[in-house]
Amino acid sequence: MTTLNHVAVTVRDVDASTPWYRALFGSDPVLDEHTDAGFRHVVWAFDNGTLFGIHQHDRPLEGEDFTEFRVGLDHVSFGCENRAELQAWETRLDELGISHGGIVDAHYGSGLSFRDPDNITLEFFAPPG
Incomplete structure (x- = not known):
């Protein structure tokens, strides 16, 4: 691939x-x-x-604000090497005044979700470990 x-x-x-x-x-x-x-x-x-x-x-945009609950894009995720890099991004978002959901840990890795000015969901993601 x-x-x-x-x-x-x-x-x-x-x-x-x-x-x-x-x-x-x-x-x-x-x-x-x-x-x-x-x-x-x-x-x-x-x-x-x-x-x-x-x-x-x-051309003019159709529809309302972005939502991941319509067919199409759900979110864009940016990869991090490890959880420490993810924590650095959390600090950076705080410094920029960008609200986020905090780091969420799961068995498949850790994510940090937030939204851009058009409500598009973005995420930083680190593999487990």
Whole structure:
């Protein structure tokens, strides 16, 4: 199987979401452009080569705020090496004033869930041990 190359989520206001994600990731995006395909995208690159992008389409959005209870995306999870890295992210979220559910431990690993400005569920996840 190949690795995950990128994830892109649609946001209501890319100008409002860009600084939020910039603060979360602690880095500037590697790309910010309006495409001929009718959307603007802002993209971050992670050390492992995975890309994460936010998109704002030219056409009006349909529907209400994001919910994981509709068909489609449930959440996006960012991998952590271990629980110590997960705890560092918990501290970082607290510093940024981003509310979260705290670290939840399970037999398959530990997760830290939170939401972006459009209510999209995001998570940091560490394997067990």
